[in-house]
Amino acid sequence: MAKEGNRLDPWVNTYASRAKVMTASEIRSLFAVASRPEVVSLAGGMPFVSALNHDIIGETFSRVIKENGNVALQYGSGQGEVGLRELITELVTLTKVQTHPDDVVITAGSQMAIDLVVRVFCNPHDVVFVESPSYVGALGVFRAYECDVVHVAGDEFGLNPVALAEAITQAVKLGKAPKIIYTIPTFQNPSGLTQDDKRRKQILEIAKKHNILIVEDDPYSLLAFDGTIPRAIRADDAENVVYLGSFSKTIAPGMRVGWAVAPHGIREKLVLASESAMLCPSNLVQLAIGDYLKNQPWLEQVKVFRELYLERRDALLDSMKLHFPVGTTWTVPLGGFYSWITLPEGFDATAMLPRAVNALVAYVPGTGFYADNQGTRNLRLSFCYPEPERIQEGVRRLGDVIRQEIELRDTFGVTGELATQSGDMSAPDVV
Ligand SMILES: Cc1ncc(COP(=O)(O)O)c(C=O)c1O
DSSP: OOOOOOOSSSTTTTOOOHHTOOOOOOOHHHHHHHHHHTTTTOSSOOGGOOOOHHHHHHHHHHHHHHHHHHHTSSOOTTTTTTHHHHHHHEEEEGTTTTOOOOGEEEEEEHHHHHHHHHHHHOTTTTTEEESSSSOOHHHHHHHHHHEEEEEEEEEEEEEHHHHHHHHHHHHHHTOOOOEEEOOOOOOTTTOOOOOOHHHHHHHHHHHHHHHHHHEESSSSGBBBTTOOOHHHHHHHSSEEEEEEETTTTTOGGGGGOOEEEOOOOHHEEEEEEHHHHSSSSSSSHHHHHHHHHSSSSSHHHHHHHHHHHHHHHHHHHHHHHSSSTTTTOOOSSSBEEEEEEOOOOOOOOHHHHHHHHHTTTOEEEGGGGGGSOOOTTTTEEEESSHHHHHHHHHHHHHHHHHHHHHHHHHHHSSSHHHHHHHGGGTTTOOO
16 A cells, blocks of 8 residues: 655554553653753653662662572563562552562553553544542553543642532433543642542442442552651552552662552453563563562652652742742642642633743743643642752742743733744744
């Protein structure tokens, strides 16, 4: 069959429909710009891996090869290495999850676990309910599998159960198949919000009533600033919840190891789906993580991360108070990496981004965290990576940009139109 694409990509008309909707996220295009040293990036949620003891990690990998090289360098189990699965069952008790190594599936980060669950559950146009806003990486998965994403309204405790019940009823009325409630109940990405216990129970009850699977994505809960780790939804229900975790935020994302804790039947499907994607996760990395968990005071290391991130969160909150104009509001996260900012009425955070990058500060515009173009007035600021002084400087720069927007708006009206008309301010890599 003749290809009828364009010079940039001759295959463009040949892709499957799911590939056609795969487009680069705002985060991805931002990384190129924001990684320039002069830009203070409050954009990407990169853990501060410099705080790890690299020598110890290097020694761990060497030891694994020396002592167990023939296993470490070989193919392994599709479900994941049993020793690490055992350690994960201990680790998840910190969120009060009780499970068995048989019900743990190890994946290449929890991102892959999201992909596997959706692959196993969703036909095109099946409905996935998500928070408003939701994690951009999960939205990419839902889009790739051609799901219909419904954003459920929330408040200061995240997902609102009444709105969830209404959204489900509405979807059923429209003849759609509700399949998954995808939620990040603790230190949510991007809002930073946390559901309280009551809310978690209400959401679980609704899911059970309607036979909809909850996918509980929980990469951040060990990063609770006061050390109080919330009880997972999965702790109260082993049948209706797939619980996802990751070593990305507590050890290092470069390890690419996460997991799903799933009811028996689902677990089998996830393993088959994972085998078809990657045969098996890396034995070398799994054994190294297992060794690290067993032989290093890793929870002390997590505490170091927590304290460091708390200091950075405070730097962010204090400087926002100082530099952001009246009418700008933000969430106060009790853990994790993010605060969610709401700009004054009429603002367009996407249109403002080129001016911010011009002023050497980067953020992620809110629309990236919605499947339906909401979030125009919002942006996500990450405080995990820059040092506190850089955060203060970044917020000062951003405060200036917001103030300039206000002046522009007062003079000319709508800021978004101005931004797209002013060629000298554009940053082509960004939007
Ligand atoms: C909510 C959430 N889920 C999943 C992931 C994916 O993490 P990983 O694949 O590194 O485990 C992230 C990463 O930022 C996240 O914020």
